[in-house]
Amino acid sequence: MRLENVWLRYHRRGPWVLRGIDVRIGPGEVAIVLGRNGVGKSTLLQVAAGVLRPGQGRVSDRPERVGWVPERFPADQPFTVTRYLTGMARVAGLGRAAADEAVASWTDRLGLSAFRSVRLPELSKGTAQKVGLAQAMLRPPGLLVLDEPWEGLDAATRELVPELIAEVLAADGSVLVSDHRGETVRLPAARRWLVADGSLSEETSSTDETIAVVEVAVPAARVAGTVARLRAEGHQVLRVRSDASTDAVAEPAAGEAR
Amino acid sequence: MSALVRMRLTGFLRTGRAVAPLLAGLITLGTLYGGGRAQPAEAYGVSAVVLFPVLAWQTKILLDVEPDVQRRLAQVTVGVARERLAGLLAAGVAALVTVAVALLFPWLVGGVSGPVDPGDRSIPVGLALGVWAHLLVVPAAVALGALASRASVGGAGFGVAVLALGGVGAVVLGLSGSVAPWLAPPIMAAARTTGGDAAALTLLGLSVWALAWSAAVVGGYLWRRRAQG
Known part of the structure; x- marks a missing residue:
């Protein structure tokens, strides 16, 4: 997928949030979008996902199936977890049986089994975020866009996010992820895109060393x-x-x- | 796309916000038919006029019930065109249900009568004209409601203004002798036609007019959605 000279502003006379972004991400690649608050990280992710349309420029070769995990899951909806996810699976084109199977699988995997009959507005922020993660994965995406996916998640699910990313990459998908918690250190092979003043630059590592995270317990x-x-x-x-x-x-x- | 239509209709019904426009419609129809019995074509013509703002309001509520982020999730999943179309279709289905209630209502409360004079229309002909008048209103009301929705106009105040302007404008501009009747959907002209001479060519002309008006307003809605992002 490629963003070609993408410019975007939210209002006709407003300031440009993205200015001439030109970047490409290939199959099997993951990129972390970094930058201060308000520089346009979420905007860039939404352009990549197809939520926002560039004012100028274009997005080409976007995979057919896109999974988008928004920064805040819209929990103000009159559905239970199961009903919502089943509905989204059907919207994504899965048949009834395949939808039920996908929902059962992802609710189990993300620790949502106990919440299947709970209405979305009654969920905690973290649990709602898991529902947001599940809806993006119901049908394996060719492009997975994660906007602060670790926000509000418990430790076990935080560990699961890199696994999901690895699965998408293994299937030749691409992943874009933003993060301000430092969790993306769990993705040592990721490219690092820095957004500042509406422009994007790619950080290159000074060495070729890959980094691993070792958790140590001490008294x-x-x-x-x-x-x-x-x-x-x-x-x-x-x-x-x-x-x-x-x-x-x-x-x-x-x-x-x- | 039918899955998205079903999901939006379910969301609309489950929030309970479907009750308000339905109640408003029933109260209006109750007032309309409470004044005495009328022949079907005449009664349905007026019923279609009063339902126009109700159906537009219902459409706005249906589209506004869905959170903005959920609408974007649907867009990512099915694409821009199908997301827009699914919203209009869901509103159209909801409007048809309300129309069915409106067509049945006068028979339940004894608000209609059969032909009285020799020149009066038979009940089946009156019923057919009534169905036509109501179906004429559906696309126009859905188009106006969509244009007034939050995804189109942004703020709630603008949406109410669009609804009010559209509802009042349809009546005022549709009066006999109006200087610019083409700016409004032909709901008033349809009411006059069902109560008077309903020539086939007139019905066809009004149908084309209603569809053209609806298409123009849906075009405005899609343009606004494009501008809103």
Whole structure:
């Protein structure tokens, strides 16, 4: 898929949010879209997904099947989880049996089984986000567009996102993902697109080293010493959390990393 | 695309917001038929006129019930053209159900009578003209409601203004002696026709007029959707 000289603004006399974006992503490739808040990351993703139409330029060779996970899932709908996902599977072109099978499979995989009969507005933010993830995967997408997919997810599902991405890539699909939580470190082979002032540039690694994430459990009393030692050895400490099942309670200051 | 039409209709019915326009329609029809009995063609002609704003409002509600992001998800899944068409079709189906209720209503409350004088139309002919008058209103009302929807005009205030302007304009511009009758759908002309001389050529002309007006307004709706992104 290629974005060719894409310009976009939301209002006729408004400022250009995207200015002459020209970028290509091929089958089996994943790109992380980076940038400060409000620079146009979501806009770029929506143009790629086909939600927004460029004011100038064009998007070519977009795969036929696109899965889009919006930043905020629209939970204000009068459906249960099962009914919504079944409806979306049918909308995506699956037959009744295939839709039921896909919904059962993805609700199991994403830990939504207990919520199948729950109405969407009653879901927590994280659970609703899982429904958003499920609807994008019901029919294997040729292009998967994830806008802050880790937002609100529990630890187990956060681990699952790179798996889903890997599956799309393995099927020769392409993936675009934005993230401001530092979770994309889980995608060491990803290209890195930096959006600033409406333009896009690609960050190139100074070395050819790929990066892996190793999670280490240490007694709480030895956290400070371990973190200091790892940093002294040149490792990047991404975060410190209280135990294996809870969210981060402390994050290293930006200046301390690596 | 039929799956998306079904999903939108289900969403519309399950939110309960379908009740408001249906109730408004029934109250209006109750008032209309409460004044005494009339022959079918004449009664249905007026019924079609009063249903026009109700059906347009119903269409706006149906399209507005779906969250913006969900509408975009549907667009990503089925494509731009089919997403737009599915919304119009869902609104059309809902309008046809309301029309069916409106056609049945006077028979339930004893609001219609058979021919009285020798020159009066038979009940089947009156019924056929009534169905025609109501079907004439459906595409025009769906088009106006779509144009007034949030996806088209953005803010809620603009949508209400478009609905009010369209509803009032259809009546005012449709009066006999109007300077610009072509700016409105021919719902008033249809009511006059069902109550008077209903020549086949007149019916055909009004049908073409209604479809052309609806097509122009749907064109405006699609243009607005394109501009809104």
